[in-house]
Amino acid sequence: MRYATTLGAGLLTLALTGxxxxxxxxxxxxxxxxxxxxxxxxxxxxxVTDPILGAFKSKHPGIKVNRIGLPGTGEAxxxxxxxxxxxxxxxxxxxxxxxxxxxxxxxxxxxxxNDAATVAKDPDHIWHxxxxxxxxxxxxxxxxxxxxxxxxxxxDLAEPGYAGGKVGFATPKSSGTSYSLLTTMVTLHDWxxxxxxxxxxxxxxxxxxxxxxxxxxxVGTSFINEDLGAKxxxxxxxxxxxxxxxGVSGQIGSAGVIKGAxxxxxxxxxxxFLMSKEAQQIMVDxxxxxxxxxxxxxxxxxxxxxxxxxxxxxxxxxAEKKDEILAEFDDAVKSAG
Amino acid sequence: xxxxxxxxxxxxxxxxxxxxDPWRLAGLAALLIxxxxxxxxxxxxxxxxxxxxxxxxxxxxxxxxxxxxRFTEPLVHSVVVSLSVxxxxxxxxxxxxxxxxRYRIPGRQGLLTMLTMATTSPPFLGAYAWLLLLxxxxxxxxxxxxxxxxLPFESILGVGGIIWVGVWxxxxxxxxxxxxxxxxVDPALEEAAASVGSTPWRTHWRVTLPLAVPAxxxxxxxxxxxxxxxxxxxxxxxxxxxxxxxVVYQNFMSEVAASPGVAATASLMMVLVSGLALVAQRRIVxxxxxxxTGGRDQPLRELRRGPRALVLIGVWTALLLGFVxxxxxxxxxxxxxQSGILQWEPTLENYRRLFEESLQPIxxxxxxxxxACLMALVMGVVVAYxxxxxxxRVSGPLLNNLVMVPYILPGTVFAIGFILAFNHLPxxxxxxxLIIVVAYFIRRLPYVMKSIEAALGQVHPSLEEAxxxxxxxxxxxxxxxxxxxxxxxxxxxxxxxxLQMITELSATxxxxxxxxxxxxxxxxxxxxQPGSPFGVASAMTTVLLVSVYVPLYLLRRRYKTVSL
Numbered sequence: 062m063r064y065a066t067t068l069g070a071g072l073l074t075l076a077l078t079g080x081x082x083x084x085x086x087x088x089x090x091x092x093x094x095x096x097x098x099x100x101x102x103x104x105x106x107x108x109v110t111d112p113i114l115g116a117f118k119s120k121h122p123g124i125k126v127n128r129i130g131l132p133g134t135g136e137a138x139x140x141x142x143x144x145x146x147x148x149x150x151x152x153x154x155x156x157x158x159x160x161x162x163x164x165x166x167x168x169x170x171x172x173x174x175n176d177a178a179t180v181a182k183d184p185d186h187i188w189h190x191x192x193x194x195x196x197x198x199x200x201x202x203x204x205x206x207x208x209x210x211x212x213x214x215x216x217d218l219a220e221p222g223y224a225g226g227k228v229g230f231a232t233p234k235s236s237g238t239s240y241s242l243l244t245t246m247v248t249l250h251d252w253x254x255x256x257x258x259x260x261x262x263x264x265x266x267x268x269x270x271x272x273x274x275x276x277x278x279x280v281g282t283s284f285i286n287e288d289l290g291a292k293x294x295x296x297x298x299x300x301x302x303x304x305x306x307x308g309v310s311g312q313i314g315s316a317g318v319i320k321g322a323x324x325x326x327x328x329x330x331x332x333x334f335l336m337s338k339e340a341q342q343i344m345v346d347x348x349x350x351x352x353x354x355x356x357x358x359x360x361x362x363x364x365x366x367x368x369x370x371x372x373x374x375x376x377x378x379x380a381e382k383k384d385e386i387l388a389e390f391d392d393a394v395k396s397a398g
Numbered sequence: 399x400x401x402x403x404x405x406x407x408x409x410x411x412x413x414x415x416x417x418x419d420p421w422r423l424a425g426l427a428a429l430l431i432x433x434x435x436x437x438x439x440x441x442x443x444x445x446x447x448x449x450x451x452x453x454x455x456x457x458x459x460x461x462x463x464x465x466x467x468r469f470t471e472p473l474v475h476s477v478v479v480s481l482s483v484x485x486x487x488x489x490x491x492x493x494x495x496x497x498x499x500r501y502r503i504p505g506r507q508g509l510l511t512m513l514t515m516a517t518t519s520p521p522f523l524g525a526y527a528w529l530l531l532l533x534x535x536x537x538x539x540x541x542x543x544x545x546x547x548x549l550p551f552e553s554i555l556g557v558g559g560i561i562w563v564g565v566w567x568x569x570x571x572x573x574x575x576x577x578x579x580x581x582x583v584d585p586a587l588e589e590a591a592a593s594v595g596s597t598p599w600r601t602h603w604r605v606t607l608p609l610a611v612p613a614x615x616x617x618x619x620x621x622x623x624x625x626x627x628x629x630x631x632x633x634x635x636x637x638x639x640x641x642x643x644x645v646v647y648q649n650f651m652s653e654v655a656a657s658p659g660v661a662a663t664a665s666l667m668m669v670l671v672s673g674l675a676l677v678a679q680r681r682i683v684x685x686x687x688x689x690x691t692g693g694r695d696q697p698l699r700e701l702r703r704g705p706r707a708l709v710l711i712g713v714w715t716a717l718l719l720g721f722v723x724x725x726x727x728x729x730x731x732x733x734x735x736q737s738g739i740l741q742w743e744p745t746l747e748n749y750r751r752l753f754e755e756s757l758q759p760i761x762x763x764x765x766x767x768x769x770a771c772l773m774a775l776v777m778g779v780v781v782a783y784x785x786x787x788x789x790x791r792v793s794g795p796l797l798n799n800l801v802m803v804p805y806i807l808p809g810t811v812f813a814i815g816f817i818l819a820f821n822h823l824p825x826x827x828x829x830x831x832l833i834i835v836v837a838y839f840i841r842r843l844p845y846v847m848k849s850i851e852a853a854l855g856q857v858h859p860s861l862e863e864a865x866x867x868x869x870x871x872x873x874x875x876x877x878x879x880x881x882x883x884x885x886x887x888x889x890x891x892x893x894x895x896x897l898q899m900i901t902e903l904s905a906t907x908x909x910x911x912x913x914x915x916x917x918x919x920x921x922x923x924x925x926x927q928p929g930s931p932f933g934v935a936s937a938m939t940t941v942l943l944v945s946v947y948v949p950l951y952l953l954r955r956r957y958k959t960v961s962l
Contacts, residue, residue: 106930107923127912130923135653140908143817149829149911160653234655235648265638272928278535279553289929296736387655
């Protein structure tokens with residue numbers, strides 16, 4: 062029995078410490094109004110956020126950033142939506158602009174000084190461009206060594222008997238990257254193309270799986286975010302990036318100020334800083350992502366944006382007809398068996 | 399109302415106001431807690447499942463689960479995989495539990511401690527370990543291919559992989575339950591069987607094994623439900639094999655087109671299936687055979703050398719397989735990772751970076767899980783006692799079913815419910831540390847409660863009735879009869895519960911606010927994207943496991959001297 066008493070006493074002590082901790086938190090942190098903190102909901106990992114947060118800290122030592130990492134844009138907006146009546150976050154950063162537009166009711170439209178300097182601008186000031194992101198076709202060179210057979214275009218991927226085996230493709234219902242690829246396919250070609258492509262595709266649960274499986278050689282071909290692909294090649298992954306010649310899909314990486322944020326002024330300062338030349342230079346040099354500004358060149362390892370033929374996807378169509386597009390894709394998958 | 403029904407239901411009993419029974423009040427208090435923290439926060443799921451997109455009442459969503467292949471397929475897959483994992487894990491666990499409970503095995507305390515440790519898998523990175531070994535480009539797969547050895551598979555990805563990983567991460571759970579049960583079996587029963595001429599094997603089959611059935615059933619149930627509710631393994635190892643938790647998760651959290659209605663319906667289907675499984679488990683436990691009448695310990699028998707070597711090889715192989723994720727994480731924490739890709743260069747850099755930052759997460763994790771575990775133990779004993787002993791018509795089954803709901807819901811979905819419920823008056827918990835504590839307590843209560851229930855299933859109520867008949871008040875008979883017998887189960891249930899709490903990830907990530915950063919949050923933050931610094935995550939995982947295992951080892955040693 063003695064050990065139980067000891068254990069109980071120990072846990073009780075822990076309990077009291079914990080309660081004391083909770084109380085002091087509420088007493089000291091201050092509930093509203095102060096502009097010396099920003100609570101950031103970050104969808105990217107520390108490899109993206111930390112260098113820029115470091116620069117922000119030295120530029121604005123008076124503002125403390127509380128970084129809260131969330132698994133994905135879907136989860137981040139789910140949390141913001143659940144907290145809608147009493148927002149606990151101030152800024153959401155990461156994920157592409159369409160997702161911000163789709164959740165516009167959760168975001169405060171604010172006009173920021175650096176908006177004008179970015180190449181992509183939101184007329185409604187919901188999202189603010191922090192980086193540009195394109196997808197390349199990724200080929201695993203171990204699994205698919207014959208360089209002559211490597212695909213050059215989206216069209217190649219839909220050829221009957223495509224030499225690279227199954228093409229990994231995340232289900233566009235859950236992956237924004239995949240949805241963007243799908244709308245690109247439909248724009249460049251048509252739904253017949255999608256029918257043929259799906260026959261060659263291996264459907265995966267999310268974009269992370271789509272990236273990882275080509276790296277790990279589970280599939281011979283897949284799509285990948287170019288910055289990640291370039292970093293992985295640096296790290297020794299046996300993959301090759303191919304920008305499709307018939308058109309490249311891309312997104313605008315974004316940030317936004319959460320509606321009803323407790324620290325709105327600090328939040329605006331922070332988002333504006335993300336678009337500043339200083340932060341964008343770090344984005345290119347250390348994070349190795351493309352800048353959203355015209356005056357910062359592409360990171361080493363990525364081709365200049367002028368060399369890419371960008372697919373001209375009608376964003377309005379992609380946003381408004383989402384349910385129809387996804388349903389049609391479902392049908393294509395079903396009929397492919 | 400419940401009281402009067404129960405009173406009428408037992409006409410033979412001497413008239414006594416049910417309200418004087420302290421368990422009645424304790425049960426109502428427990429029910430109240432569950433209503434506040436399980437039913438109220440998760441009501442939104444029910445609402446979403448029964449309304450169509452326009453907001454009107456509908457049953458169509460459930461119809462789709464019978465007709466639409468997009469939903470029937472994951473449903474069938476999930477059930478099949480869960481059953482296979484439960485059966486497979488039991489096949490591994492039960493024989494070992496039997497041998498360990500009966501025979502003198504060298505290093506038994508060490509083995510028991512390690513089996514307890516094996517009930518917890520390193521959060522997040524655990525499932526990735528198997529992929530690193532047996533994936534298409536995995537270490538073992540590649541080595542076998544180069545050596546010209548034929549492998550029965552090209553990659554672990556797929557349904558086989560899910561079952562394989564599931565068996566090794568649940569067998570220890572069944573082992574502990576069955577082991578505790580077998581240790582508690584009164585040796586007099588087996589001696590009696592032997593004295594009337596039963597052979598040892600016949601005794602095992604006809605006497606010992608049936609006595610362990612409640613524990614086996616409960617263990618299988620927990621193992622099957624764990625894989626049934628697990629979202630990470632099919633997502634990582636499934637390679638597109640559709641299962642219900644993935645459907646739920648994707649429909650709730652999709653960045654493109656979230657359909658909470660579909661996800662909510664799928665969640666309710668999961669709760670329904672788990673309810674059916676619970677009925678099955680209850681039926682088996684209810685036909686229970688009581689094993690414990692005295693408190694005499696099982697003597698350990700000697701094993702001949704040949705069988706003993708075999709047993710040892712088997713146990714250690716099972717343990718090794720159970721520890722593959724732990725070992726891989728440990729190894730990779732000392733290797734350099736670049737942009738999420740493992741480089742085979744030894745380094746201490748991961749630990750240096752980890753310790754550069756605050757060590758507060760370690761303390762916080764222990765405080766949160768410690769408080770939550772204490773709450774879960776109290777609540778677990780109350781609920782388990784009521785479920786196993788009291789024939790409360792309404793509150794008994796209600797408690798039993800409600801407790802299990804958080805076991806089924808994906809952590810993220812569970813957390814959304816918490817935010818919706820406790821981000822406004824009258825109770826604001828969001829942003830505080832308390833919400834994490836309460837989430838741990840509620841979410842891991844099933845582990846604690848089920849293992850105590852299994853132990854109680856072995857204690858014949860006649861013992862307590864005997865104590866009461868000689869004038870002991872219920873409190874005294876509980877303290878002197880029940881507590882000593884269920885103590886091992888309380889300890890192992892509490893330990894497993896604590897391990898599950900301190901490694902909880904998915905709900906924590908949705909609920910935490912700075913500065914309440916736990917170890918799992920640090921792990922997650924450093925492994926959340928494909929290019930993240932996994933090395934730091936591996937290092938934090940190693941620190942987490944070591945910091946949990948050391949006290950666990952000490953507890954086991956102490957527990958051995960006191961109770962076994």
